[in-house]
Amino acid sequence: MSDKKAILHLPGQEPVELPILSGAAGNDVIDIRSLGKTGYFTYDPGFLATASCESAITFIDGDKGILEHRGYPIDVLAEKSDYLEVCYLLLNGQLPSSEEFTKFKHIVLHHTMLHEQLVAFYRGFRRDSHPMAIMCGVVGALSAFYHDSLDISNESCREIAAFRLISKMPTLAAMSYKYSMGQPFVYPDNTLSYAGNFLKMMFSIPCEEYVVNPVLESAMDKILILHADHEQNASTSTVRLAGSSGANPFACIAAGIASLWGPAHGGANEACLEMLEEIGSVDRIPEFIAKAKDKSDPFRLMGFGHRVYKNHDPRATVMRKTCHEVLDELKIDDPLLDVAMELERIALEDPYFIEKKLYPNVDFYSGIVLRAMGIPRTMFTVIFAVSRTIGWISHWKEMLDQPGQKIGRPRQLYTGEVDLDYPDK
Numbered sequence: 001m002s003d004k005k006a007i008l009h010l011p012g013q014e015p016v017e018l019p020i021l022s023g024a025a026g027n028d029v030i031d032i033r034s035l036g037k038t039g040y041f042t043y044d045p046g047f048l049a050t051a052s053c054e055s056a057i058t059f060i061d062g063d064k065g066i067l068e069h070r071g072y073p074i075d076v077l078a079e080k081s082d083y084l085e086v087c088y089l090l091l092n093g094q095l096p097s098s099e100e101f102t103k104f105k106h107i108v109l110h111h112t113m114l115h116e117q118l119v120a121f122y123r124g125f126r127r128d129s130h131p132m133a134i135m136c137g138v139v140g141a142l143s144a145f146y147h148d149s150l151d152i153s154n155e156s157c158r159e160i161a162a163f164r165l166i167s168k169m170p171t172l173a174a175m176s177y178k179y180s181m182g183q184p185f186v187y188p189d190n191t192l193s194y195a196g197n198f199l200k201m202m203f204s205i206p207c208e209e210y211v212v213n214p215v216l217e218s219a220m221d222k223i224l225i226l227h228a229d230h231e232q233n234a235s236t237s238t239v240r241l242a243g244s245s246g247a248n249p250f251a252c253i254a255a256g257i258a259s260l261w262g263p264a265h266g267g268a269n270e271a272c273l274e275m276l277e278e279i280g281s282v283d284r285i286p287e288f289i290a291k292a293k294d295k296s297d298p299f300r301l302m303g304f305g306h307r308v309y310k311n312h313d314p315r316a317t318v319m320r321k322t323c324h325e326v327l328d329e330l331k332i333d334d335p336l337l338d339v340a341m342e343l344e345r346i347a348l349e350d351p352y353f354i355e356k357k358l359y360p361n362v363d364f365y366s367g368i369v370l371r372a373m374g375i376p377r378t379m380f381t382v383i384f385a386v387s388r389t390i391g392w393i394s395h396w397k398e399m400l401d402q403p404g405q406k407i408g409r410p411r412q413l414y415t416g417e418v419d420l421d422y423p424d425k
Contacts, residue, residue, distance in 0.1 A: 004019075004020040004028075005017045005018060005019055005020060006018045006019075006020055006030045008035075010038055010040060013038060016034075016035070016038055018030050018031055018032055018034070018035070019031040023054075024056075024059075025059050025061070026059060026061065029051045041411040043413050047237075051232075052232060052237060052240070052408075053232065053240060053399065054402065055231075055232070055395065055398060056070070056093070056398070057069065057070065057090060057229060057231075057391075057394055057395060057398060058070075058090075058229045058230065058231045058391070059071075059231070060230070060231050060308060062306070062308040062309045062310050062311070063310050063311060064311060065309055065311035065312040065313065065314050066314065067230070067314045067315065069086065069089060069090055069228070069229060070089050070090065070093055070094065072089070072095075073314070074225075074226065074314050074315055074318070075314055075317060075318050077089075077225060078222055078225050078226060078315075078318040079318070081095075081225065082193075082194075082221055082225070083194055083195060083221050083224040083225050083228070083387075084101075084104065084105055084108060084194050085101060086225050086228050086390070087104075087108070087166055087228070087390040088100070088101060088104050090228060090229055090390050090391060090394040091162060091390065091393070091394050091397065107163055107167070108163060108166055108167045108194065109167070109190050109194065109197070110167075110190050111163060111164060111167040111168070112167050112168060112170065112171050112188035112190065112197065113168075113171065113187065113188055114168055114171055114172070114175075115145045115146075117145065118138065118141065118142070118145050119175070119185065121137075121138060121141055122134065122138065122175060122176075122179045122185075125137070125179065127179070127180070127182060128180070129179075129180065130180075130378055131173070131176040131177055131180055131378050131379055131382045132257065132261045132378070132381050132382055132385075134176040134179065134180075135172065135173065135176055135257050135382055135385060136254055136257050136258050136261070137254075138172050138175075138176070139165075139169075139172060139250060139253055139254040139257055140250060140251055140254035141250075142164070142165075142168070142250040143248045143250040143251055146161070146164060146250070148160070149161040149164065149249075150248045150249075152243075152246060152248065152249065152400060158249070158397055158400065161248075161249040161250070161393075162249070162393045162397060165249065165250070165253055165389050165393055166389060166390055166393070169385070169386045169389045170188075170194065170197065170198040170201065170386055171188055171201060173198070173379075173382045173383065173385070173386050174186065174198060174201030174202045175201075176379075176382060177202055177376075177379050177382070178201075178202075180378070183205060184205070184206060186200065186201045186202075186204050186205075186206075187201075188201060189201075192212060193217060193221070194221070194224070195217050195218075195220040195221040195224060196212040196217045196220075198220065198386070199212055199213075199216060199217060199220060200212060202375070203374070213329070215325055215326060215329040216326065216329070216373055218322070218325075219322050219325065219326050219369055219373070220373075222318060222319065222322045223319075223322075223366055223369065223370070223383065223387065224383075224386065224387040225387075226315040226318060226319060226362055226366070226387075227315075227362075227366075227384055227387035227388055228387055228388065228390050228391050229388070229390070229391030229394065229395075230308075230388075230391070233265065234259050234260075234262070234264075234265050235256040235257075235259040235260040235265060235266070235388065235392065236256065236388075236391060236392060236395050238255050238256050238258070238259040239252045239253065239255060239256040239392040239395060239396055240395055240396065240399050240408070241408040242255040242256075243396045243399055243400065244399065244405060244406065244407045244408040245407050245408075246407075249393065249396060252392070252396055253389060253392055253393065253396075256385075256388070256392045257385050260381060260384060260385055260388065261381060266380075266381040266384045266385070267380075267381055268302065268303070268361075268363035269303070269363040269364075269366050269367030269370065269380050269384075270367065270377050270380050270381070271302040271303075271363075272302045272303035272363055272364050272367040272368075273336070273367050273368075273371060273377060274302070275301065275302040275303070276336050276339050276340055276343075277336065279339050279343070280335075280339070281335060281339065282335075282338055282339055282342045285339065285342055285343055285346065288301075289346060289350070293352055301343075301347075301358070302363075302364075303360060303361055303363050303364030303367070304347060304353070304358040304359065304360055304361065304364065305356070305357065305358040305359065305361065306361045309361070310357060311357060312359050313359065313361040313362050315361075315362035316359065316360055316361050316362045316364070316365060319362050319365035319366055319369070320344075320360070320365050322365070322369060323365040323368050323369050323372075326369050326372050326373065327341075327368075327372055330372055330373075332372055334371075334372070336371070337368060337371070337372060340364070340368050344360050344364070347359065347360055348360075366380075367380065370383065
């Protein structure tokens with residue numbers, strides 16, 4: 001907190017004092033909650049200059065390329081931790097002891113099965129349904145099957161709902177994929193890791209033995225860690241806004257999935273692959289580099305630079321190493337991956353990209369990794385949703401734990417007609 005104040009001068013009114021608040025890190029914020037009493041409100045489309053909440057979960061400094069969860073840098077977590085430990089950290093605020101982590105893992109890994117009637121729910125979808133459309137439906141439907149964890153005022157219910165979402169999301173996602181492929185569902189294997197179990201549910205079939213590749217298992221775990229939370233993005237803000245009305249947690253997470261489905265949010269790695277397909281071959285890269293440098297050309301290189309990070313995306317450094325490990329392990333002959341690797345080399349050496357800080361971001365590498373692993377493009381955002389569930393539920397829980405919460409109700413600048421006379425008939 002701070003004793004500093006901003007002084008706002010409004011026409012025909014006394015100066016208004018607005019408190020300036022300081023957090024543990026990042027920019028100070030001007031507390032404008034009392035501004036409405038003056039008859040004025042702020043106008044900030046996209047909320048680009050508005051702090052919508054107070055949070056202790058994730059800190060981002062885009063200018064310096066910093067991303068921290070509960071104070072721990074993302075690259076350190078990706079190197080030394082695993083996804084379930086990051087889940088515990090985000091949910092509880094500190095790293096677990098050995099005993100706490102063993103208990104936490106046991107609960108998550110032994111509650112991965114779904115209510116069998118929910119399995120039948122999938123058959124109501126068209127076979128060619130997009131997996132994200134299925135996910136929106138089945139996650140929201142969890143509230144129709146688990147009535148005992150819908151009391152959001154009960155701390156125990158909130159904890160049970162959080163465990164259910166973390167545990168069952170990979171099962172729901174894998175079943176969405178299997179259904180779209182016309183393959184039988186694969187039940188969870190509680191002897192495997194979180195990432196290993198997900199891969200088995202995705203790729204195994206009943207008539208053949210499936211052994212989890214440890215390199216791919218590690219890569220999937222890294223992908224889950226790197227996408228676990230990213231502060232007040234569109235989907236997280238959607239979950240918080242839905243939660244502010246008192247909606248049950250399954251409905252709130254379904255709302256987050258719907259927001260994530262938007263191509264401007266969760267579809268970036270898909271867009272990267274579409275760009276690589278447009279380029280087509282390594283010998284056409286110079287042509288597209290020239291187009292990217294031409295301000296009059298509408299072509300844009302996808303997967304380079306980031307709206308938040310004006311420096312290196314710290315997640316991309318980790319994902320780059322993982323990407324090369326996966327490609328070396330699988331030894332795939334894929335022209336598209338050749339294009340991606342050559343484009344990466346040029347971007348890291350070309351003065352134009354370096355000067356404009358257009359470094360490959362996490363979406364560039366994650367799309368390549370997922371393609372190399374044999375995961376179809378329609379599943380990219382589904383995997384993003386699996387990973388981000390822990391971030392969503394952590395923010396939802398934090399919001400409910402904070403005193404004085406109110407239902408979200410943004411203001412507007414009205415520009416329509418007023419006081420029209422209804423015409424005589």
